[in-house]
Amino acid sequence: MSAATLERAPQPKAPEPKGSHRKPRRRKKAGERVLHWFTWALIVWLALPIAVVVAFSFNNPHGRYNYSWTGFTFKYWGSQLFAIPNLTTAMEHSIIVAIAATAGATILGTLIGIALGKYRFRGQGVANLVQFACIAAPEVVLGSSMATFFLQARIQEGWPTVIAAHIMFCLSFVAITVRARVLTLDPSVEDAAKDLGAGPWDTFRLVTLPMIMPGVIAGAMLAFALSIDDFITTEFTSGSFVTYPLWIWSVSRQGLPPQVNVMGSIVFAVGVLFAIATSVVSRRRAA
Amino acid sequence: MRAVHSNLRSKLTPYYLMLPGGLWLAVFFAVPIIMMIGLSTMSGNIISGFGDTWHHFGNYAGSFTQYKSQWIRSAEYAGLGCLISIALSYPIAYWIAFYGGSRKSTYLFLLLLPFFVSFVLRTIAWDYILGDQGMLLGPLKHLHLVSQNFHVLATGSAVVIGIVYNYLPFMILPIYVALERVDPKLIEAGRDLYANPVTVFTKVVLPLSLPGVFAGVLLNFVPAASDYVNASVLGGTGNTMIGNVIYDQYFVVQNYPLQASLSFSLMAILLIGIFSYARALGTEEVLAAAATA
Numbered sequence: 001m002s003a004a005t006l007e008r009a010p011q012p013k014a015p016e017p018k019g020s021h022r023k024p025r026r027r028k029k030a031g032e033r034v035l036h037w038f039t040w041a042l043i044v045w046l047a048l049p050i051a052v053v054v055a056f057s058f059n060n061p062h063g064r065y066n067y068s069w070t071g072f073t074f075k076y077w078g079s080q081l082f083a084i085p086n087l088t089t090a091m092e093h094s095i096i097v098a099i100a101a102t103a104g105a106t107i108l109g110t111l112i113g114i115a116l117g118k119y120r121f122r123g124q125g126v127a128n129l130v131q132f133a134c135i136a137a138p139e140v141v142l143g144s145s146m147a148t149f150f151l152q153a154r155i156q157e158g159w160p161t162v163i164a165a166h167i168m169f170c171l172s173f174v175a176i177t178v179r180a181r182v183l184t185l186d187p188s189v190e191d192a193a194k195d196l197g198a199g200p201w202d203t204f205r206l207v208t209l210p211m212i213m214p215g216v217i218a219g220a221m222l223a224f225a226l227s228i229d230d231f232i233t234t235e236f237t238s239g240s241f242v243t244y245p246l247w248i249w250s251v252s253r254q255g256l257p258p259q260v261n262v263m264g265s266i267v268f269a270v271g272v273l274f275a276i277a278t279s280v281v282s283r284r285r286a287a
Numbered sequence: 288m289r290a291v292h293s294n295l296r297s298k299l300t301p302y303y304l305m306l307p308g309g310l311w312l313a314v315f316f317a318v319p320i321i322m323m324i325g326l327s328t329m330s331g332n333i334i335s336g337f338g339d340t341w342h343h344f345g346n347y348a349g350s351f352t353q354y355k356s357q358w359i360r361s362a363e364y365a366g367l368g369c370l371i372s373i374a375l376s377y378p379i380a381y382w383i384a385f386y387g388g389s390r391k392s393t394y395l396f397l398l399l400l401p402f403f404v405s406f407v408l409r410t411i412a413w414d415y416i417l418g419d420q421g422m423l424l425g426p427l428k429h430l431h432l433v434s435q436n437f438h439v440l441a442t443g444s445a446v447v448i449g450i451v452y453n454y455l456p457f458m459i460l461p462i463y464v465a466l467e468r469v470d471p472k473l474i475e476a477g478r479d480l481y482a483n484p485v486t487v488f489t490k491v492v493l494p495l496s497l498p499g500v501f502a503g504v505l506l507n508f509v510p511a512a513s514d515y516v517n518a519s520v521l522g523g524t525g526n527t528m529i530g531n532v533i534y535d536q537y538f539v540v541q542n543y544p545l546q547a548s549l550s551f552s553l554m555a556i557l558l559i560g561i562f563s564y565a566r567a568l569g570t571e572e573v574l575a576a577a578a579t580a
Contacts, residue, residue: 039382053412148319252411
């Protein structure tokens, strides 16, 4: 999720006025050190559950309960990883839904983002407010209203309704990410393309799209992260279709098998590596 | 003639661009909410069906009187969660913004790490940590530092811990973004005018960062007040919030009109807050923070 953060990271760093920071640094040495430790304490606190999830993926529990430490094993990272077919299917569902939702939300959201960032038109204020409402609306309301809608329209809930719902709540996040990027662009570049004889489609394909691409990619990554992790809206719109978070929820009362922790750790590792890789790439480009 | 035509076309372009996504939002966001409002005033039950729209506003009275304690608890837990989040986030955001140096993005990244673990999974991990014989209380009890029947799980405190944990990055980010924008020259100007550090903070830094704090409150309070995952994993049966009631009314009792009136009331209350925020401070801060996350 922090892909966008990392991508923006180089910006605030560049014009650092060094001189203005020197003065408070000398005077507030003690306070600064306290804050430094406080920040690290909070990072540790935030990392604590992650450490628990990862640690228990190496546990070798007797029976179903993976609550207390009973021995180290690699087997759930290897041969036993796919031993629970329902869990494996749920994880596959999550990935497929996330890919489909990302594709849909990125296309629809990018178009809205361009419209909101590049043009001035009637109804723009309302359109901005709708994006805002979509992001700020409580998930339980989004989920339950869609569920009652599907119920009243006699639409059978399943993977299509889950994907539709995911596209809906990811779309606005993509739109605002792209809009933020579009607002930083110089419109004269597009005018230049037009003056040089490029039609609207060529201008879009060869000039606009490459320029807004970082925003589109950041939006797509945000959409993927939101979709693969979503629980509340998915629960209301899924019917009997089960995703990874829903499967965890359904067995949480009986205790989680270590495979859940392994998959959670893999998703965590892939996400972190991806975020680091994007930040390295964008930093290289900026340099 | 051709110029007029192309002028018209370029005027319509933003509408064409808005159309597909707008339709999607209309069908899956606006229509369901309008239908939910209709449903909220119906009567009937799951067996004989629901009907008689716009007549049964009693559902609303019922949703408040019957579930008063859950409404209050939602406001309490989310409010308390926000206050604790601000107390934790502000110093950290301040330190990173003014003293983070070249490691600013690294610190922010580390603070965002929980988002890479599934929401449900990380909440259940707290259940492990806070359990009566878990990682935290187990050793403490073993050393007789706390009494044997002391417990955190299944109390309001556990729910608040979960809420603070799950939404804390949404508080840190907007405050950081606001503080990062504060021009160091303003602080220097304050100091040159012989203001002491406390005055510089209260008269210059704090007012400039308040929009970020408000954005953080919005991004924390709304999901926290409507959440049911923290309350059911960490709060047990005695500390349910309004989200749990909506969940139960939909999945267990299947009293859809009551569920709809609860949902709409929740949304109306939160939307009043959201839109008065948007009017007073604009949507930029929240959108910027959401885009950064």
